[in-house]
Amino acid sequence: MRFQRIIILALIAMFVSLPCLSHAAEKDDLTNEQIYEKRMDLYKKVETLTNVPWQYLAAVDTYERGLRRARKDRPKEDGFIAIYFSEEEWAGKLNPNKEDTHPLSIQMFGGKGLDGDGDGRAERTNDEDVLYTLAHHIEGYGFDEEDFRIALWEKYKRDQSVRIVHGHAKVYEKYETLDLGEHAFPMPLNYNYSYKNTWGDRRGWGGRRIHEGTDIFAGYNVPIRATAYGRVEIKGWNKYGGWRIGIRDLDNIYHYYAHLSGFEKGIEEGTIVEPGQVIGYCGSSGYGKPGTQGKFPPHLHYGMYRDNGITEWSFDPYPSLKQWERKAYQDRKKK
Numbered sequence: 001m002r003f004q005r006i007i008i009l010a011l012i013a014m015f016v017s018l019p020c021l022s023h024a025a026e027k028d029d030l031t032n033e034q035i036y037e038k039r040m041d042l043y044k045k046v047e048t049l050t051n052v053p054w055q056y057l058a059a060v061d062t063y064e065r066g067l068r069r070a071r072k073d074r075p076k077e078d079g080f081i082a083i084y085f086s087e088e089e090w091a092g093k094l095n096p097n098k099e100d101t102h103p104l105s106i107q108m109f110g111g112k113g114l115d116g117d118g119d120g121r122a123e124r125t126n127d128e129d130v131l132y133t134l135a136h137h138i139e140g141y142g143f144d145e146e147d148f149r150i151a152l153w154e155k156y157k158r159d160q161s162v163r164i165v166h167g168h169a170k171v172y173e174k175y176e177t178l179d180l181g182e183h184a185f186p187m188p189l190n191y192n193y194s195y196k197n198t199w200g201d202r203r204g205w206g207g208r209r210i211h212e213g214t215d216i217f218a219g220y221n222v223p224i225r226a227t228a229y230g231r232v233e234i235k236g237w238n239k240y241g242g243w244r245i246g247i248r249d250l251d252n253i254y255h256y257y258a259h260l261s262g263f264e265k266g267i268e269e270g271t272i273v274e275p276g277q278v279i280g281y282c283g284s285s286g287y288g289k290p291g292t293q294g295k296f297p298p299h300l301h302y303g304m305y306r307d308n309g310i311t312e313w314s315f316d317p318y319p320s321l322k323q324w325e326r327k328a329y330q331d332r333k334k335k
Helices: 002-029 032-050 054-070 087-091 103-108 127-139 145-156 159-175 318-334
Strands: 193-195 214-218 223-225 230-238 242-249 253-263 278-282 299-307 312-315
Touching: 032 054, 032 127, 054 127, 054 145, 054 159, 054 299, 127 145, 145 159, 159 230, 159 242, 214 318, 230 253, 242 278
Parallel strands: none
Antiparallel strands: 193 214, 214 299, 223 278, 230 242, 242 253, 253 278, 253 299, 299 312
C-alpha cells in the first residue's frame, strides 16, 4: 500500500510538471509565424477581458523583449510573453514570500500580481497572468493614446521608454500584424556603392571621437531606404550628420541615417516606415552650419544604437548590413 502511494504521488508530480516542460518544448518547436499567432491570441484574449487595445499590449511586450536581449539582469523569457515583473513588484515589497501566488495575500502586501487565467493563482511566469496584470495597470488610466502614455510613464518613469513603446504601438496599429521582422539593405542593389567596416575609426572634426557607424559611399541622390519597420523619431540637421533621419525599430534599435542631400516627400517625425521604403537621398551634408555641403565625398553614414531602458549605446552595424545585402541578392536571384 505504501509503495503504491509513493508511485501515485510520483505520477502526480510528473503530471503537474508536464505543462511547463511541454510549453517550453512547444515554443522551441514552433515557427516564427506560429509564435506570432500564439502571442496574438493572448493579446486578443486580454483585450476582450480588459478593453485595452491589443496594440498597446503588444507594444509593451515587444519593448520588454528588447530589454531582455539588451540587459544581463533579466533572464530570457520562457513563455510567449516577455513582460517582466520583479519578485518584489509581483508579490509585494513587504511580502515575506517572494514566490507568493495567492492573489489575496499579494494584494494585501501591495503586490501587482493578478490571476489572469482564472485558475486561482497569480504566477509571475504565467503568460496570461502577466499580460492581464499589465492590462490592469493600463486600464487604470484609460484607453486613449494620452492615457496610454501616462500609464507608460508611471511604469517606466522615463520619457525615452514612453516614446519607444508608443512608437511600437503606432507601428502595430498601422500594419495590424506581429510579423514585422523583415529588413532591407539601405541602398538599392542596382546603384554603384561601396563600403567596409569603419565602426570605431577615429574622427577628428569637432573633437576627438570614434566613428559610430558604417560609411556607404555612393553618388549624389542615390535613394536611401529604411532598413526595418519603425517610426521616424527625428528628422532635420545636426552639425556632424548634416541632414539626417533617425528611425526606431521594433527591437528598440535606433537607425541613424546621416549626410543626406534631402528627404523623401512625406517623411516626417512620427511617420511609420517599412523596409525598402525610400526616406531620403545620399549626399555630403554636415560638418558645419545648416546647409553645409561638400566637405567630403557623398556617402551614407549608417549607425545603430541599442536602448536598454536605462541608456543607449552604439554598436557595429557592419554585420547587419552584410546580412541584409546577402539576403537582397538572394531574393533578386529568385525572381
